[in-house]
Amino acid sequence: MRFKCIIFAILSTFTILAAEKPQGRLAVKMAEMGLVNIHDISPEIIVDLMYARDDNFTGQAMYRDLRQAYLRPEAAKAVGRAQAELSRSHPGYRLKIHDASRPMSVQRTMYNTVRGTSKARYVSNPRNGGGLHNYGMAVDISIVDDKGVELPMGTKVDHLGIEANIDREKTLVKNGKITEHERKNRLLLRRVMTMAGFKPLRSEWWHFNLCTRAYARTHLPLIDF
Secondary structure, three states: OHHHHHHHHHHHHHHHHHHHOOOHHHHHHHHHOOOEEHHHOOOOOEEOOHHHOOOOOOOOOOOOOOOOOEEOHHHHHHHHHHHHHHHHHOOOOEEEEEEOOOOHHHHHHHHHHHOOOHHHHHOOOHHHOOOHHHHOOEEEEEEEOOOOOEOOOOOOOOOOOHHHOOOOHHHHHHOOOOOHHHHHHHHHHHHHHHHOOOEEEOOEEEEEEOOOHHHHHHHOOOOOO
16 A cells, blocks of 8 residues: 555656646747746737647647647736736736747748738748747737636637738627727737737737837847747
């Protein structure tokens, strides 16, 4: 009986250590660069990386072993502030991250997958230095309610088309492309994110940047592995 207890204790220790270990090569490398796992800042935030599955606009999984959202420390703290504001105004609501830091190796794979198609214009060309995801300063994000249901925003995350544009929302409502309720949900997302310091992207309601590309390219290291 004592021997069984010792074996159980050893196995339990290994299980705990395995659970605490970062998942996969990309996570380890990003942690080594000083990028921060968002759950170390705000454990209540949901992480569901869309490029870890094949049901994204590329039709292929881009992340083979990454399931965690990493950002530069200042971006991770800003997302934490956005979650705090969301919790204050809508108790029980949580942010849901669909993509965060993206290594250049993944950026190259993504671009090569859609190169030569109409989808290519939605992906930053790695030959031009990539985009802010590649610096850990951009996040694709939405909101779930207190029942865990994602708020309707008029389109799914990663939708390619004018319905995702934020500068046409009143017209989209008028034309029946999105509802007023969906527009207000987008406004809520933009309010908490901009209060935290992020700026929205005109063409994608879910995408937010913490700085400009010019600033990132001058002052920040590229996530190039």
